[in-house]
Amino acid sequence: MDQIVFKPIGIIHTPFTNREGMPIQPSGAEGVRGTVEIAPEFAAGLKDLDGFSYIMLIYHFHLSSGYELEVVPFMDDTPRGVFATRAPKRPNGIGVSVVKLLKVEGNVLEVEDLDVIDGTPLLDIKPFVPDIDNREGGSSGWLSGKAMKMRTKKSDGRFR
Numbered sequence: 731m732d733q734i735v736f737k738p739i740g741i742i743h744t745p746f747t748n749r750e751g752m753p754i755q756p757s758g759a760e761g762v763r764g765t766v767e768i769a770p771e772f773a774a775g776l777k778d779l780d781g782f783s784y785i786m787l788i789y790h791f792h793l794s795s796g797y798e799l800e801v802v803p804f805m806d807d808t809p810r811g812v813f814a815t816r817a818p819k820r821p822n823g824i825g826v827s828v829v830k831l832l833k834v835e836g837n838v839l840e841v842e843d844l845d846v847i848d849g850t851p852l853l854d855i856k857p858f859v860p861d862i863d864n865r866e867g868g869s870s871g872w873l874s875g876k877a878m879k880m881r882t883k884k885s886d887g888r889f890r
Contacts, residue, residue, distance in 0.1 A: 738851035739775075740768040740837075742789060746847045749793065763832070766839040766852060773837035775855075780834040784858035785841070790851045791823035825850075828858050 744764035746752045766787065768776060779785065796819060802808070803815040812820055825846070833840040839855075 736790070736853050738769075738790070738853060739772045739855075740766055740852040742766050742787065742844070742846050742848070742850040742852055744844050744846050744848045744850075749847060752845065752847060760843055762844050763840065763842050764844040764846070764848075766841055766855075768837040768839070768852070770837055776834055776837065776839070779831070779839075779855070779857065782831055782857040782859075784828050785831045785839075786856040786858055787827045787829055787841075787846070787852060788854040788856065789825050789827075789846060790853055791818040791820070791825050792849075792851055793847065794818045794820075794823050797821050797823075824853070 742764060743766070745762065797812065798819060799812055800809040801812050801815055801817045801819065803810055803817055816825075818825060827845055829844050830842040831839060832842055
């Protein structure tokens with residue numbers, strides 16, 4: 731296969747400077763504010779984004795290196811296939827967070843419910859559209875009954 735190279739379009743700024751103790755999902759980062767600084771050459775792409783309540787940030791897990799195809803996720807004690815988890819150590823270290831969009835000012839987005847470490851490279855932004863992105867009646871696999879615990883579970887540094 732050919733190599734794929736991504737160019738960051740910006741950087742995510744958050745209050746989290748250390749992976750340990752961070753929320754593991756946006757639901758556990760309720761009220762945590764930060765900014766997303768878009769590189770000036772991409773700022774025109776923010777036009778009309780301010781009409782959306784939530785956006786998807788797609789970013790690079792720049793502090794994770796290597797990967798394992800089976801991991802023990804934060805929400806379990808059983809090894810799981812990495813593609814059945816949201817673990818940051820992946821063959822392609824790409825993360826996705828749905829965050830609340832508070833304001834667009836020039837090339838800076840103010841956001842809330844941010845579960846990302848400070849300085850994370852941003853790869854893309856997509857609007858969250860409830861009519862498209864919500865799926866009724868879906869199942870959560872091994873996470874069934876555990877998702878609510880994500881609100882209080884914190885990173886413990888297992889995915890360095």
